[in-house]
Amino acid sequence: MTCLPAQTEKKLGLVIDLDTCVGCQACVTACKEWNAGGHMAPLTDIDPYGGHADGVWFNRVHSYEHTTEQGGRTVNFPRSCLHCEQPACVTVCPTGASYKRASDGIVLVDEDKCIGCKLCSWACPYGAREFDTDVGVMKKCTLCVDRIYNDNLAVEDRVPACVAACPTSARHFGDLGDPASAISQLVEERGGVALMPELGYRPTNRYLPPRARGERAAKVDAPALEPIRGEGGFLGWIDRMLSN
Amino acid sequence: MSKAAPRGANSAPSQQPLADTQAPNEGDGVETSPGVCDRVAKTTCYMCACRCGIDVHIKDGKVRYINGNKDHPVNRGVICGKGSAGIMQHYSPARLRKPLLRSGPRGSGEFREIEWDEALTIATERLSAIRRTDPKKLAFFTGRDQSQSLTGWWASKFGTPNFAAHGGFCSVNMAAGGLYTIGGSFWEFGEPDWDNTKYFMLFGVAEDHDSNPIKIGLGKLKARGAKVVSINPCRTGYNAIADDWIGIRPGTDGLFVLALVHELLKAGRVDLDYLLRYTNAPVLVVQEPGSADDGLFARDDAGNPLAWDRVAKTAVNASDPNAKPALTGNYTVNGSRCVPVFQLVADRYLDGSYSPDAVAARCGISAETIRRIAAELAHVAFQQTIELPIAWTDWAGRRHETIKGRPVSMHAMRGISAHSNGFHTCRAIHLLQVLLGTVDVPGGFRFKPPYPRPAPPGPKPAGKDAQPMTPLDGMPLGFVCGPDDLLVDAAGRPTRIDKAYSWEAPLAAHGLMHSVIRNAWAGDPYPIDTLMMYMSNMAWNSSMNTVETIRMLTDKDEAGGYKIPFIIYSDAYYSETVAFADLVLPDTTYLERHDCISLLDRPISHADGPGDAIRHPVVQPDRDVRPFQSVLIELGARLGLPGFVDEDGSAKYRDYADYIVNHERTPGIGPLAGWRGKDGGSMGKGDVNPDQLQRYIDNGGFWHQDFSDDQRYYKMANRAYLDFAVEMGFIAKAEPIVFQLYSEPMQRFRLAARGHGEVRPPDAEGRRIEAYMDPLPFWYAPFEDESVDLEKYPLHALTQRPMHMYHSWGSQNAWLRQITSQNRLFVHHQTAAGLDLVDDDWVWIESINGRVKGQIKLVDGVNPDTVWTWNAIGKRRGSWGLKDDAAESNRGFLLNHIIGDQTAADAGGKRYSNSDPVTGQAAWFDVRVRIVKCALEEAGFTEPQFERFRQPPHMEPSPDVLRFGADFRIKREAAE
Amino acid sequence: MHPAFSVVFFTTATGAGYGLLALLGLLGGLGFIPADFWLGLIGMALALGLIVAGLLSSTGHLGRPERAWHAFSQWRSSWLSREGVASVATFIPACMFGIGWVFLGHSGGWVAVAGLLTAAGAVTTVCTTGMIYASLKPIAQWHSRYTLPAYLIFAAMTGSVLANALLQSFNIGSNGVLAGALIATLAGWGWKFATWRYNDRLEIPTTANTATGLAGGTVRSIEWPHTEENYLLKEMGFRIARKHSAKLRRIAQTLAFIGPAVLLTIVFFLPWPLGAIASVLAAAAQLAGMLVERWLFFAEAKHTVTLYYGR
């Protein structure tokens, strides 16, 4: 059913810390490897060893240079489905293949219904939908729905593959619908932002912006170094130091 | 890594599973609990040299997925971009399938398959002939492997000095610079105190061996808001998230660091107490120009270095805990004028030539920035001191109620080492750390066991005169303390094929793998018969001057024979180098074999305790391949090498696994330190334990011992630690390790150059020795800067490691190569504008050594005088299972083509290896270039191009469509 | 957006088809056009032919055409589904009308009702098609008040020009229809012109800044997540050079509007068969022109995902 649930019990999603992401691609391949054999398997790779390699990936990392008056910064930017609250990718779907779960808000594709009309990918402003030309159906980030509730995994492993992998701890997971949740708090503290808010898709995922220079780190306001005055200069100072 | 750390690195509250992981009943028929695997095998990753613990999930006999081992001391559950793509490495179509014997011309790729027995027979006959006549004629060099304690031992038993691993072209400057100064080093042998540091300086690092630990650490710093300062011409990766990015001009870090030293000295912001206790700052240096002991330490009859006692007004044993040594002044000790080391330090670095204003322009960093950084360092080190409430006792038995720390930490790697001035620059950084009192203190840089060791550690390199049928009297690689230890003949000529430990590279602690092919080709210092290589792509990305190197590998003599007569190579994949081998010994993948990540080699220790690990076969090979270590052991047995055969001549070890368990290097010490002794009850030293491997497997593939709280810091002088280190066999005696600000061994070489001693350099070398064996760190311009016309070649050209690629291996990986299969040349906008180049233009990148063509990408985050590209993306057509239209061989390029392997000829017409004159470290990053827009018809494809390799028999054809994972789903849904 | 021929042809053909169908239903049903067997047969065949061909080619764009019937299920939320329902539903009155008007030669009465229903269905279907594009927020050039009317106007235009060609060919041309066709063509031209003007001045609030959440200053892409083009770029990363599009706009205008307008005007003064020939030429030129216009409709549409790739 491609009508959207009035509201969802939970709003599960990811938060990505752009201040910490080093662009290592761990979340990208961890996602690929889990999902290649997971709920939407396979994530087909066309011409994998040739000159037009084109595979299905649910998470991709871009690099940008952000230049402001404060100066320039290189920003690594992971991009995956934001599990929007008002996702047109769902409402435009003619078959009901694309849907948003009423329970946890995860946006999924039911491959058996999908006719591969690609309209949902046109309707997604974020490029989060990946068409598998080999199978002829649309695929996308499942928020690891086959991990986060998986009884066959140890409880501690029931988090998205990309979150578990991230070596810098730049990825977070949880219920963004619950203001008390750790992840909502984090967004609060760090002023997490939604992407393209003006389009009204109301993404669930948030991005923690790089803290501007200066505020980004505990400031080291060190007084300038003063050359040693006293007699004998530096060497004199040493003698004084050692003799007392 | 703090002891009480929760299981796994990513365990913040916002990274936990849902409070209730019970699947909601959505009624959409999604299977939320699919079976994930039939079994999990815990082993050690080898998608790079970081040695993380991995959980390999196996389903229906295939690898389903791989993730990080949460208990593992290295990665604590996280995994990097490469590690998660291990599946595609393991199932790579480029995997070799059977031993190969060359059937066409070298470099053609024409081979015929042979059986293992034939392969081993060919090798054995060849090698035993060499061993009977002149063992030097075997050169055995290895690359990225982690079994150097085996391979080195094998070479030593064979009797050839011509052994080294890849360290010489990698980062021996960091190893030697550290080991000769603080008895430990950066690289992966030490780490910042991630949990306590407040100010972290990162010099010249894009990724490094400690891939995951550094990332985990940076994550911690970010979470704590500690300050990260990056000194790097390029603003990517780690450097992108730094709070302060200092886009230094390549090759000038030494100046920058010594300017910081200048500022700190001038302001008296150095830790005198630390200098007195832990360094040779007070040691008296003889100042008698012309005399044979000028610049050496004044010593007592027992040979102990002396210091001047300020109170007793007399020379005393510098290591006497009760002495009150002077740090400055002029003293006369048994007739000679002497000054403390620190006086020399002050005299040199207080000099105006090291002032910020003097160096600013050259470094491309404003004097005001240099002053600011110096002030911040001093502020954090001396005003934000931390103190852990833990009592400890130092080597002299003095009890300290707390552990004091200066929370400034530093890490440096190839941006420093891969220059011809890297050794001294590395020493300069250690000098800075020591002056601030931040080495192995809370919040500072910390040693990982088995370090620290005496600076320099023993033993010395063996192999001065190799004799037929006789093992060397030690290991081929070691540490020299003076000219007498060099491996040179009476005439001063090198006795090693790579000229390591010769006057051309005296402190070449890791050998000079990068000069072996040229020297062997030129027969300089002598011709060899067989070049045996393992896991190193020497015909491509690990050689400088690739085009020439390929020519030398295929060059023939008058008689029509190859100048390098025979090449044996072990690789697991169809790399560029395979095609140049006469005999190819196909290896297994990292999931198919035993490996041993040993304390004798490059262990998995971290600063809070030693550890080692294994790999074990988690899946069986489907090809006729064998683990190279087992092959080497069998070769050893077939050759009858001592140590590899029993008295009766029968093989001593069944295979590598058998060796790992039963080999003892010295009584009680073997490749693995964990669960030794009959019952597995002891660690470090102990009898052989037949169940040792099983104990490792049961423990997740690794062993790790956590220090007690009082052992964690000040290891160079911490009794509890030193005693432990002796028990473990890390060091011989529980004596303090004294940091060598002033390096006496280096002065010994200088004295030789001045005509003192038995072993003296030929005049040609004397000048270099005098100039570069300076006992105190100093800065000099990288050689290429001096020898090329900088008007013509104004730019520095660098490479960086992509975090998702490991050298050349990544391109065969169907997943990783999609991320980067064409490397661009990154150019600063201004620079490009000046050359009226626009984004995506194709350019010639020209150095004095040649030119290579690539496509540019314009950026702002780079030093304007620097261009850079990703390392080892360019590939040769026909290799790595790639199709002919693959970007790697059509649009990607290899910078190595234009990096010279030799310096410009000196006055005497002599050309040296393009390396650091002290250690022989390859100077990859010295190269100067210009970029020129290429003609319209030249755009769109890279040059030089090379002939396509033919494929060995029965190679798996690379698929056009990869549906990895489809089977898992089909089986799963069938089951449901 | 990538101008896939299947979709370009689909929207052009169905537009013209439904336009013609609506007119036949209206004029035929109410008897303004005499119920002549051959005229009716050819007329209806042409209209339904264009529609069916269009629908078929659109299914060619599907990854799993064999499941196309699924697409009728989500009419509650999806314009694409509604279009499917409407287009098929329209066939019912259309067939009845066809039988009555063409084969039984009736008009008025139940045939008129059927004709009116057919016209209504046709208009509805065109609306749903228009809304598919008009509702896509990520594509500012489509998500505008110009899109829906455009689809209706162009359907009316191509439909009436075809109708006129038909009548003229049977030598029963009516100045009313001719005038209607001419007016519709001029209206189409005007509308297209206004749309282009609007799009060229469009200031899109969505930028690389809002796409990345990096506030202020400039955001430049320095590296893609992958070296080669992927689905997103192939499907939505299509770029067309200003020069190129200006040229195509001229071609589109000449073929679709100016040419037909001129031809239709002179038809007023031309005797049979010249008038018929001119009318057919006008229709042919216009359909060709509309294919170009529709190609540009896609080619000039910029999807927000391109912001991530610095395109």
Ligand SMILES: Nc1nc2c(c(=O)[nH]1)N[C@H]1C(S)=C(S)[C@@H](COP(=O)(O)OP(=O)(O)OC[C@H]3O[C@@H](n4cnc5c(=O)[nH]c(N)nc54)[C@H](O)[C@@H]3O)O[C@H]1N2
């Ligand atoms: N993902 C991945 N990890 C790896 C490897 C790999 O291939 N891939 N290789 C492994 C190996 S063998 C090694 S040796 C390590 C090396 O690890 P790194 O030391 O990170 O080696 P590089 O990638 O060469 O990075 C050198 C850095 O120094 C900078 N640089 C160059 N010249 C200068 C200079 O003069 N001054 C300063 N301050 N910076 C400079 C460059 O911009 C670059 O960022 O990585 C290991 N880890």
Ligand SMILES: Nc1nc2c(c(=O)[nH]1)N[C@H]1C(S)=C(S)[C@@H](COP(=O)(O)OP(=O)(O)OC[C@H]3O[C@@H](n4cnc5c(=O)[nH]c(N)nc54)[C@H](O)[C@@H]3O)O[C@H]1N2
């Ligand atoms: N321009 C430039 N060149 C550089 C550098 C640079 O920064 N810039 N870095 C230099 C440095 S630091 C290093 S360490 C070298 C690294 O360069 P190499 O030592 O050549 O390392 P790799 O490219 O990884 O090649 C290792 C070879 O081992 C093979 N191999 C992989 N796995 C296995 C296995 O399990 N068994 C066996 N037998 N073989 C295997 C691979 O197929 C490959 O052929 O590159 C050096 N070259």
Ligand code: SF4
């Ligand atoms: S794994 Fe973490 S650091 Fe690496 S790219 Fe993804 S988010 Fe960034």
Ligand code: SF4
């Ligand atoms: S990101 Fe795109 S695919 Fe994901 S929910 Fe939002 S609109 Fe749909």
Ligand code: SF4
């Ligand atoms: S491609 Fe599949 S999921 Fe997307 S809109 Fe069409 S039918 Fe729905």
Ligand code: SF4
């Ligand atoms: S949540 Fe799962 S599917 Fe989504 S990006 Fe992360 S790993 Fe991929």
Ligand code: SF4
């Ligand atoms: S860092 Fe190296 S060892 Fe660790 S997971 Fe990544 S590839 Fe494997």
Ligand SMILES: [Mo]
């Ligand atoms: Mo290296």
